[in-house]
Amino acid sequence: MKQKFIPVTGPSITEKEVEYVAMATRDGWNQNYKKYIDLFEKKFSKYVQRKYALATSSCTAALHLAFLSLDLKKGDEVIVPNITWIASVEPLYWMGVKPVFADIDEKTWCINLKDIVRKITKKTKAILIVDLYGSMPDIDKILEIAKKYNLKIIEDAAEAIGCEYKNKKAGSFGDVSCFSFHGSKTLTTGEGGMLLTDNVAIFEKAKYYYDHCKDSKKIFWNLGVGYKYKMSNLQAACGLAQLERVKTLTTKKRQIFGWYKKGLSKINGLQLNVEPKNTKNTYWMVTVVFNKKYNVNKEELVEAFAKFNIQARPFFYPLSSLPAINENANTPVSFDISERAINLPCGFNITKENVDYVCKSLLKILKI
């Protein structure tokens, strides 16, 4: 019998989400027009342990607001990892701010600390850290660098709900942090995001920009040209239900990763996601880097898996290499790892049997 298609991601939606969205559809209007948004922001900020939270239409929007609220200006530079989704840096281009690409760490795949220091110039204003695939960088060391060079920190925790560094939640670090609730993410609202900060000035600026720079006292009176980046009540209701299940969601992700870890342990020369001491990884994407001896190419691997009805994804391309950016960046580790790494299916509907099938298929693909 032909194996049923195994998608790379997919949410966990129960009757609770259906019920909460139905509730918001019934009563989330008129004076209740932001009832679920307020609740979601309140509960999410408590979960991450940040003072202020602003629910947004996406993480891309939240990142844009974060950069605006830090007063980054045309000509400023922000050091960013060369491996991440383009959304991490796109808003910088909109603002005329220059992303400067730093290499990644071989094990965590997050920004490389030494390369941050190498790439600091007089124009550097901030460092963007990305908790890639649920992995945490060495936050304390990055905070030290930021302090020494007087730089702001933005944490892109889009992929890292529930992850921890020294018992503190991902999204609680730096001046401002952002999450994504896109349909592929561990906690989803379909589309959506959240900006978090402990700094009231940053929060107020983000709030100002996210709804057309409105005057707080005078209706239909705009003090600047802003954006429309709000989340809807219905999405927030879905987020509330997901947040109530967040422990179950992150535990499931860890279980799926555990199945792969065991299933792939018989194959030599594979590096999976790591969980350094003092961190907790919630493995948004189960990722495998293949030893050079296999001489694999990520695109060919994705095609090979497709023949088994398995959807895999290539590891992110170095941003500097994308046609959209096309820049020289001295980041050898990013280029090396990106060539020979893929994400394996790890959506919530995957079963242990599916994971066994993926592992067996890999043996066939590698001809072992």
Ligand SMILES: Cc1ncc(COP(=O)(O)O)c(C=O)c1O
């Ligand atoms: C690291 C990272 N940053 C930002 C984003 C953008 O999130 P959104 O799609 O919610 O705008 C994503 C989404 O995939 C991401 O993975």
